[in-house]
Amino acid sequence: MKKGSFGLEEIWGGLLRAFELIITLDPEVVGITARSLYISLASVFLSSLIDIPLGAMIESKEFWGKRGIISLIHTLYSLPTVTVGLLVYLILSRNGPLGSLEILYTPAGMVLGQMILITPIMIGLTISALGEVSPQVKDTAKSLGASELQIMITTINEVRSAMLAAVLLGFGRAISEVGVAMMIGGNIRGYTRVLTTAISLETSIGNLELSMALGIILLSISLLVNLVMNRLQRR
Amino acid sequence: MAFLELEALGKAYGGVDVLQGISINLSRGEILGIIGPTGSGKTTLLRLVNLLEAPSCGNIRLEGLTLNDLTEKEKLLARRRMAMVFQRPVMFKGSVQENVSYGLKIRGKKDQQIVKSALEAVNLSGYESRDASCLSGGEMQRIALARALVLQPEILLLDEPTANLDPKSAAAIDRIIQSLVGQSTLVILATHNMLQCKRLASRVAVLMKGRMVAVGKPEEVFDLRQEHLMSEIAVPW
Ligand SMILES: Nc1ncnc2c1ncn2[C@@H]1O[C@H](COP(=O)(O)OP(=O)(O)O)[C@@H](O)[C@H]1O
Numbered sequence: 001m002k003k004g005s006f007g008l009e010e011i012w013g014g015l016l017r018a019f020e021l022i023i024t025l026d027p028e029v030v031g032i033t034a035r036s037l038y039i040s041l042a043s044v045f046l047s048s049l050i051d052i053p054l055g056a057m058i059e060s061k062e063f064w065g066k067r068g069i070i071s072l073i074h075t076l077y078s079l080p081t082v083t084v085g086l087l088v089y090l091i092l093s094r095n096g097p098l099g100s101l102e103i104l105y106t107p108a109g110m111v112l113g114q115m116i117l118i119t120p121i122m123i124g125l126t127i128s129a130l131g132e133v134s135p136q137v138k139d140t141a142k143s144l145g146a147s148e149l150q151i152m153i154t155t156i157n158e159v160r161s162a163m164l165a166a167v168l169l170g171f172g173r174a175i176s177e178v179g180v181a182m183m184i185g186g187n188i189r190g191y192t193r194v195l196t197t198a199i200s201l202e203t204s205i206g207n208l209e210l211s212m213a214l215g216i217i218l219l220s221i222s223l224l225v226n227l228v229m230n231r232l233q234r235r
Numbered sequence: 236m237a238f239l240e241l242e243a244l245g246k247a248y249g250g251v252d253v254l255q256g257i258s259i260n261l262s263r264g265e266i267l268g269i270i271g272p273t274g275s276g277k278t279t280l281l282r283l284v285n286l287l288e289a290p291s292c293g294n295i296r297l298e299g300l301t302l303n304d305l306t307e308k309e310k311l312l313a314r315r316r317m318a319m320v321f322q323r324p325v326m327f328k329g330s331v332q333e334n335v336s337y338g339l340k341i342r343g344k345k346d347q348q349i350v351k352s353a354l355e356a357v358n359l360s361g362y363e364s365r366d367a368s369c370l371s372g373g374e375m376q377r378i379a380l381a382r383a384l385v386l387q388p389e390i391l392l393l394d395e396p397t398a399n400l401d402p403k404s405a406a407a408i409d410r411i412i413q414s415l416v417g418q419s420t421l422v423i424l425a426t427h428n429m430l431q432c433k434r435l436a437s438r439v440a441v442l443m444k445g446r447m448v449a450v451g452k453p454e455e456v457f458d459l460r461q462e463h464l465m466s467e468i469a470v471p472w
């Protein structure tokens with residue numbers, strides 16, 4: 001069979017094998033899925049710790065250039081993942097500013113790359129969610145003796161479902177991107193190979209069953225994330 | 236030395252003076268009624284005292300300490316000696332219990348018994364687990380009062396606490412304010428209701444277009460036969 005040409009029959013057979021791989025918890029499939037989940041969860045968790053307070057700070061303060069920064073953040077929503085990959089590659093490569101960390105081609109490097117990738121969305125969505133909180137809420141908290149930090153926590157809590165939706169969106173973007181995972185992770189089997197990079201590799205070498213199995217899993221994760229997000233937004 | 240001193244206090248928004256030359260000395264246990272038509276600057280004055288807004292000129296002194304000169308951290312400590320109830324109170328997301336105990340939590344204090352008795356005081360016993368966003372306007376106003384009372388503030392700032400209430404709820408709130416008489420709380424009550432002011436205040440300050448045009452005991456201020464003054468205040472009601 002010529003590489004890159006599949007008949008309907010092969011696709012159908014592949015699909016059945018793919019389900020079999022999932023149902024029987026094939027170690028390769030499980031390993032890749034687990035790695036994908038933990039790398040992207042780590043990225044979204046760590047970037048939440050930085051980006052939510054940062055977004056809250058930008059939202060609550062008045063300073064020169066605030067509007068400019070916000071529209072820059074919005075522009076960066078659609079940052080091409082390969083551009084981020086290139087940027088982080090340059091930073092992490094041997095002679096780059098963070099080269100001494102030696103985390104290029106490691107899961108830690110991928111986490112850093114994905115954090116940078118989703119930072120604009122996380123900050124931007126935090127700013128717009130907190131913008132919905134009325135100034136009276138902040139005044140009330142302040143008049144009842146809340147410190148700056150306590151006011152921030154109270155405000156975030158007022159829009160907690162929107163904040164959770166922002167985190168989910170960040171997770172969705174992190175787990176479904178290829179650029180950073182490929183360029184920073186290097187798709188090393190059993191170490192940095194995740195759903196997206198595995199799908200692209202297995203497809204290119206004609207291993208349709210595995211790539212379909214992984215594709216189904218990735219699709220299910222995305223659908224689940226969207227489902228939860230829609231529910232949150234309807235509240 | 237007075238407990239709270241306002242000295243030549245002024246506030247301008249965008250070059251327009253909203254408050255000018257407000258000077259008054261207040262002691263613990265007083266109920267100062269601030270009366271004046273809508274737009275006369277009552278809310279702004281309370282916000283200045285609560286350090287939510289910085290004055291454009293003049294000073295606020297609490298036991299001799301000039302509050303405007305303080306760092307943000309010190310202002311927080313001063314603010315924690317007061318509590319303000321806003322004209323249109325907002326509830327935080329969550330239960331009544333969470334709302335009423337908010338200030339205590341923030342101060343790292345226990346809340347159980349105090350919340351219960353504060354809810355009793357505002358006639359809303361048993362409301363602890365209700366969703367605060369589903370209360371009626373009158374209930375919210377009373378919860379907002381309870382939320383301030385649990386803090387046992389030295390200065391209680393009330394901004395038209397009964398303006399949007401039915402007579403029964405209004406009377407309930409009046410009774411609570413009355414019960415603070417004889418305690419060491421300084422209450423500053425902004426209102427445009429002359430009867431309420433007469434009934435509750437130990438002293439009255441009349442605000443007109445941002446200036447304090449009269450200060451004194453209620454009977455002095457209201458019975459001076461300053462009919463031109465009273466009629467002027469009365470118009471917008
Ligand atoms: N943040 C603000 N910016 C501009 N003008 C304001 C602001 N707050 C209050 N004002 C103005 O100050 C005046 C006094 O308002 P306020 O203190 O709310 O009066 P009152 O509480 O007696 O009705 C009004 O003319 C109002 O429009």
Ligand SMILES: [Mg+2]
Binds near residue numbers: 277278279322394
């Ligand atoms: Mg007002």
